[in-house]
């Protein structure tokens with residue numbers, strides 16, 4: 001009897017691992033994943049208020065880990081404000097750091113997720129600073145940060161060396177983080193990323209042609225547009241005149257969600273609607289149906305200085321020279337957070353896993369809805385396992401030559 005039971009247990013265990021039963025996220029990591037999704041919308045909304053800003057691209061889980069770094073270097077209320085921004089007041093310090101580390105390791109695992117996601121982080125300090133050994137060790141362990149001193153007396157070469165580092169860490173995909181730095185007397189966080197998803201079902205490489213993308217009603221640029229008809233989760237919000245489309249990425253662990261108005265318009269109307277609750281509401285109404293998708297091939301590089309935006313969300317002490325206590329970085333109260341550069345290069349093209357040919361010619365693909373992305377839209381990469389938002393952004397102006405206006 002015992003033998004049979006043991007055999008059954010072994011068999012179950014074997015089946016479990018063969019089916020790839022996934023490791024569950026710890027409760028701290030799950031909490032922080034959820035909180036970083038709230039941060040995503042608040043931060044996006046705050047950035048969208050910037051005047052004359054076109055494309056937006058941020059990775060909320062990476063921002064959360066930059067905040068973790070501030071908590072690691074901070075003391076007293078400078079450190080506790082980080083938890084407030086992350087709505088993680090009840091999370092213990094060690095759980096904050098291990099949870100954020102676990103989350104980022106999980107979502108950026110390129111083998112498990114079939115994405116290319118290079119994430120590099122560096123903390124720059126003025127040449128006078130001495131990084132405390134313990135801080136260097138812990139920030140490397142939890143957040144994979146490098147540390148570097150920089151001499152801003154020669155500003156041009158300082159900026160050049162930051163850009164060179166970013167370019168090198170992204171294999172040249174992100175040649176520039178910033179053209180200039182105005183505050184040169186504090187600690188500076190720099191994130192440089194390259195993200196390239198692999199579609200769950202690819203676009204045919206021949207189904208690409210040049211089309212016009214309407215940046216505004218009177219300004220059009222020429223972009224390579226990919227076309228594919230397939231079965232997708234789709235929702236048309238006829239009250240708000242917009243479409244929501246979800247296109248899974250390979251291994252279906254995450255999905256790219258597009259939110260696009262019917263016609264070309266400035267995105268502020270949509271952005272006013274864009275909350276986490278509204279997104280969940282839309283996602284709850286999605287239905288699988290045939291959609292003829294036309295999507296520009298995209299290669300965008302976007303860099304934001306989040307210092308002011310994080311201050312707007314409540315991180316007021318770390319950024320204030322007179323109040324900041326970041327003495328766990330250097331052992332002295334000599335630093336404040338002067339810049340938070342968050343820069344990413346994103347590319348998507350036709351590549352993905354083979355498409356499901358079994359639906360071709362079937363009734364299911366008849367009368368597809370059209371999703372013709374030839375004007376500005378908002379997009380998110382949402383993780384299915386952790387519910388975190390890997391990226392949120394908007395495409396207002398793709399790269400491309402200006403097309404002659406048709407009269």
Ligand SMILES: *[C@@H]1O[C@H](CO)[C@@H](O)[C@H](O)[C@H]1NC(C)=O
Pocket residue numbers: 071072073074075076079093134328
């Ligand atoms: C600051 O560093 C000391 C020494 O490593 C550590 O004991 C303390 O917990 C740190 N403070 C915070 C808020 O992390």
Ligand SMILES: *[C@@H]1O[C@H](CO)[C@@H](O)[C@H](O)[C@H]1NC(C)=O
Pocket residue numbers: 105106109110111112
């Ligand atoms: C990434 O995922 C693979 C496959 O699921 C797993 O074997 C590996 O341990 C993961 N790597 C990390 C760093 O978690």
Ligand SMILES: *[C@@H]1O[C@H](CO)[C@@H](O)[C@H](O)[C@H]1NC(C)=O
Pocket residue numbers: 110111113114115116198250353
């Ligand atoms: C994704 O999967 C495809 C097909 O298995 C493979 O060719 C590609 O290299 C993978 N990409 C990454 C980043 O893992």
Ligand SMILES: *[C@@H]1O[C@H](CO)[C@@H](O)[C@H](O)[C@H]1NC(C)=O
Pocket residue numbers: 248252253254255384
């Ligand atoms: C997300 O995960 C759920 C199960 O947790 C699954 O039913 C669903 O199909 C997944 N969604 C995508 C887009 O893979």
